[in-house]
Amino acid sequence: MKNGILLYPVIISEYNDDGHYYVATSPNIPGMITQGTTLTDTAYWTEDAIATMINGSDYPETVDPSNWKLKDNDKLVYITVDMTRWIKKNTRTVKKTITVPEYISNLAKKNNINVSKVATDALKRALNIDDD
Template structure:
């Protein structure tokens, strides 16, 4: 059975060598490794790493019981929740975010003011469209 919300224990390893950061691995998902500068960042990166590793898998590995995992002093167990449905929605949005060329017409005075202020009209139009479509 495929679940949308998955919870996996992972191992956070804290390092203070070339700076302060955390790596994340999981015995549940072979080859999964990621990192972040903070625990919060590492947890977010772990969600994406797990989802990426599970993308397209016919079934998801059953979470292991981490109580018997041998840990070093700089390691800790953290449970990470992965919402696969949300991850797939975000992946689809990202894949469809390719830009297309679109000609728009604006009054000349607005065009002149935008040029004077070095405004990115495409960015402003994109943000306005996103705002309008979210309100619909």
């Protein structure tokens, strides 16, 4: 995985029974299932479903789909999952207590400096995190 980007093959099946819709599943991610009204919509929700299912765990290896048996209404689609972007978008903030010298705290307050923002920016630089 380079820069948090993963690529998983999925099966997107087209249905016309109770209306027209698509359903995505993947043998790579057991239990992952999502759907959409268009192929593009389904691909979008598939990225979110995969990221949700694998977040906080070791990322599953990509299985070679060449032996998958597809039905007439199935398409093999590769979904790019940017875990770094997804985690940033779906992460809440947490309260942390830090210790700084009193005079720095006073100067920051006097100069309307947001200490949490400064600490967050410094941690991003130290961790080489880019917020593009």
